[in-house]
Amino acid sequence: MPNTPIMTVANLHKTYGKAGSKQYEALKGIDFTVNEGEFVGIMGASGSGKTTLLNMLATLDQPTSGEVTIHQQPITHLKGNQLADFRAKEIGFIFQDFNLLETMTAYENIALPLTLQNVAMKQIKPAVENVASQLGIAEFLTNYPNELSGGQKQRVAAARALINQPAMLFGDEPTGALDSSSARELLDLFSKINREQAVSILLVTHDPFSASYCQRILFIKDGRIGQELKRGDLPRKDFYQQILDTLGTFEQ
Amino acid sequence: MLTKLAMTGFKNRWRDYLVLFSGLIMSSAIFYMFEALATNQSFLKANTGISLVSIIFQFGSVLLTIITLVYIGYANSFLLSMRKRDYGLFMLVGARKGKIGQLIWLETLLVGVVATLAGILFGTLLTMGISQLLINSLGLTLHHLAAWYFPAALKTLILYVGLFLLAGLFNLITLTKTPALKLLHSNDQPNRPQLKPVWQAIQIIGGTLLIAVGYWSMANLDKLQMLGIGIALVTIVMGTYFLFNAIFVGLIVWLKHFAVAHRGLNNFTLSQLSFRIHNYTKILSIVALLFALALGAITTGMGFHRQVPMMANASNAYDLALVNPTKTERDQIRALNPKTQTDYHFKVAKKAVYYQASEFNAHPFTTLNMRGKNQLAFKAVDNSAKQLQKSQYSYQLGQLQTDGNQLKAAVFLTPSAYHKLAQPEKTLTVFATKDVIANLPALKRLVKTAAKHDANYKVATNLGGRYAAYLQINSMYSGLQFMGFFLGVAFLAMLASCLMFKILSGAAADQHRYQMLDKLGTTHRQLTGAIRKEIAVLFILPGIVGVVHVLFGLQMFKFLMVTSPYTGIWLPFLIFAGLYLIYYLITVKIYQRIVLQ
Numbered sequence A: 001m002p003n004t005p006i007m008t009v010a011n012l013h014k015t016y017g018k019a020g021s022k023q024y025e026a027l028k029g030i031d032f033t034v035n036e037g038e039f040v041g042i043m044g045a046s047g048s049g050k051t052t053l054l055n056m057l058a059t060l061d062q063p064t065s066g067e068v069t070i071h072q073q074p075i076t077h078l079k080g081n082q083l084a085d086f087r088a089k090e091i092g093f094i095f096q097d098f099n100l101l102e103t104m105t106a107y108e109n110i111a112l113p114l115t116l117q118n119v120a121m122k123q124i125k126p127a128v129e130n131v132a133s134q135l136g137i138a139e140f141l142t143n144y145p146n147e148l149s150g151g152q153k154q155r156v157a158a159a160r161a162l163i164n165q166p167a168m169l170f171g172d173e174p175t176g177a178l179d180s181s182s183a184r185e186l187l188d189l190f191s192k193i194n195r196e197q198a199v200s201i202l203l204v205t206h207d208p209f210s211a212s213y214c215q216r217i218l219f220i221k222d223g224r225i226g227q228e229l230k231r232g233d234l235p236r237k238d239f240y241q242q243i244l245d246t247l248g249t250f251e252q
Numbered sequence B: 001m002l003t004k005l006a007m008t009g010f011k012n013r014w015r016d017y018l019v020l021f022s023g024l025i026m027s028s029a030i031f032y033m034f035e036a037l038a039t040n041q042s043f044l045k046a047n048t049g050i051s052l053v054s055i056i057f058q059f060g061s062v063l064l065t066i067i068t069l070v071y072i073g074y075a076n077s078f079l080l081s082m083r084k085r086d087y088g089l090f091m092l093v094g095a096r097k098g099k100i101g102q103l104i105w106l107e108t109l110l111v112g113v114v115a116t117l118a119g120i121l122f123g124t125l126l127t128m129g130i131s132q133l134l135i136n137s138l139g140l141t142l143h144h145l146a147a148w149y150f151p152a153a154l155k156t157l158i159l160y161v162g163l164f165l166l167a168g169l170f171n172l173i174t175l176t177k178t179p180a181l182k183l184l185h186s187n188d189q190p191n192r193p194q195l196k197p198v199w200q201a202i203q204i205i206g207g208t209l210l211i212a213v214g215y216w217s218m219a220n221l222d223k224l225q226m227l228g229i230g231i232a233l234v235t236i237v238m239g240t241y242f243l244f245n246a247i248f249v250g251l252i253v254w255l256k257h258f259a260v261a262h263r264g265l266n267n268f269t270l271s272q273l274s275f276r277i278h279n280y281t282k283i284l285s286i287v288a289l290l291f292a293l294a295l296g297a298i299t300t301g302m303g304f305h306r307q308v309p310m311m312a313n314a315s316n317a318y319d320l321a322l323v324n325p326t327k328t329e330r331d332q333i334r335a336l337n338p339k340t341q342t343d344y345h346f347k348v349a350k351k352a353v354y355y356q357a358s359e360f361n362a363h364p365f366t367t368l369n370m371r372g373k374n375q376l377a378f379k380a381v382d383n384s385a386k387q388l389q390k391s392q393y394s395y396q397l398g399q400l401q402t403d404g405n406q407l408k409a410a411v412f413l414t415p416s417a418y419h420k421l422a423q424p425e426k427t428l429t430v431f432a433t434k435d436v437i438a439n440l441p442a443l444k445r446l447v448k449t450a451a452k453h454d455a456n457y458k459v460a461t462n463l464g465g466r467y468a469a470y471l472q473i474n475s476m477y478s479g480l481q482f483m484g485f486f487l488g489v490a491f492l493a494m495l496a497s498c499l500m501f502k503i504l505s506g507a508a509a510d511q512h513r514y515q516m517l518d519k520l521g522t523t524h525r526q527l528t529g530a531i532r533k534e535i536a537v538l539f540i541l542p543g544i545v546g547v548v549h550v551l552f553g554l555q556m557f558k559f560l561m562v563t564s565p566y567t568g569i570w571l572p573f574l575i576f577a578g579l580y581l582i583y584y585l586i587t588v589k590i591y592q593r594i595v596l597q
């Protein structure tokens, strides 16, 4: 299983602004692969193009050129129902600002991807309860998002992202709005899910502590991948130090 | 500095302000339109002759004021929700409360005054346009109709500005008394749908009772008079609100138990509805009432419109009669292809008109004899001279004579007696076409030709027969028809702007929800379907209640109409359903465009 790529990114470019008007090239040719079951981090300063990259990978935006394949399927040109199906079945996202529907309870939020696929109610209930207990939110299922703390909200969002058993989980600064202990809890959960369920995770962050949970880190600067760091068998604390050192030289 | 900040807030949200302004302008324009008719006493007197109409208008005006009150309260909370965040920010950066209060007050008042002035102007134009359209398409004659009517403008301005002063005060208190942080995060507070069975049962029973009382008093308007309308107004408004309040929450909680509710986006749609349930019950009650008023007004207007030809047809068996028609006139009659045409000769004395009995025996004169009490049920009877002499309906022959001879007694003589009379002999040519309404223009030309040599034909009241009856009855009922259609259009527009306002004001908040659903892998079809369903619920519920209200409300008009107010109601109902459907489709389109981009 190791070293089977689940996602390949080839020569990805993104230019904002229409031709003729003021243009800005946010991504200037990005290449990398993510293997099945890998936990990869993407780091970079604010404005370096992390969100732009993640949006391309997660089908939320289209690149100017280049190709992304997930599960051998090219995704950059998906449209309409194919795109919707792909998002519903193959990938899950977690955003910094939770992106929960405040009109629905935690349970209903988590169940949404399944109800969208018209899964029977009998199957939905155990699935939601299962993922909720894994993420430690079983007791909050009847709460509305505004009745939850930031950490709880983010775990609900994670549960929603995971309920379809996606091939890839994307996170854009998921700990950005959390206090340090909630952030630590969430990252521990990510590691656990990654280990136990072999879900591949791609985490975008500018925070070295979050990044230290990853197995491999790509550093992005000015729209290009500048450096790569592998954790190997290093304990997390040491890897954290290594990240700090790398950032010190990389950000110059 | 702060004023500058406030202005930038204004610029950033011009779309929301556009919704707010167009809603308010529409509302004040319609209020003005209504008042322009309701307060114009000379118009009402000249065109209806029924004192009840004036009373109905006064109550209508009260009702519209209540609706306006709710509407402005609603618009104001929209304005408030729009500005809460901005003002919270101002407070965080250290603006003084007094200064902010001043700004809020000013902004609210400014919005109100500008929208009302524009609304009055727009209302004047609307009144002008709609009345021209109705007059031309229905063939109405109206007196003292004024599109610009100062007292109505004044009343509109005073009501709206007064309400906005109150709203400004309310905003001042809420915004300055709420902590800044709460203002910043006040937008996303869901309402947990709560079932309180006892309270709901009370509301259902109370609401049903209130509505029943309202229906009863409308049906007994003859005994209750003005009081009946007052009772109906209060009880039906309150009853509708209670029923919606109790049933709507229950309905959503109940629907969530079904498996279908958990397929696709159905659960999302139900949650959307329950999220804003309290706003919805108010708006739905208003829409149900407006629906009933609009449909009721159009149905009544149409009832009067349909009644005019029926009454004309029941007035006489003949379309028109000419005395001594010339050759051209006879040609014109022949061109009309009359069903019957008879020449009766006569001589006029001081007190009587003498005819020859033999002519009537050879060509009997048809009278329309009433059957029972209903003015429109008649039996056509052919009369010989003898029968006609005895008949109480012989006045129908008299009517066909020209002015001056109409009230003289008809006497049928033997030929010898007739020939002894020295007066000059004249001919009365009576005729009936198949359809007097279809032949109105040709008949009008004929009368115009005749008027050239006989001044009697210049005035419709000098003539007899269906043609003249049609003209007279139409002018009598023009006012009622006009009001029916005019108010129908006005209420429909009000309804439209109410629902539009409600739906568009929620659209901005829904935008991010739909974007989120899109990210989760919802197909475009599922999204548009969810929108269609959500808006359909908002249209169908008040529609049903509105139709029920109208069916009972028409009871009021059995005292004003000759025919039953229920005959042929399928037509206005169908037309209204069509308009409502078109309106639904437009709303769905606009909403989809905003939310899905």
Ligand SMILES: Nc1ncnc2c1ncn2[C@@H]1O[C@H](COP(=O)(O)OP(=O)(O)O)[C@@H](O)[C@H]1O
Pocket (backbone or CB within 6 Å): A016, A017, A024, A026, A044, A045, A046, A047, A048, A049, A050, A051, A052, A053
């Ligand atoms: N929609 C857009 N239009 C134009 N420029 C954009 C847009 N989105 C991002 N950018 C620009 O692209 C660059 C990378 O942005 P982003 O990917 O959001 O950075 P990060 O997430 O790393 O902070 C920034 O300079 C930003 O200004």
Ligand SMILES: [Mg+2]
Pocket (backbone or CB within 6 Å): A050, A051, A052
């Ligand atoms: Mg970012």
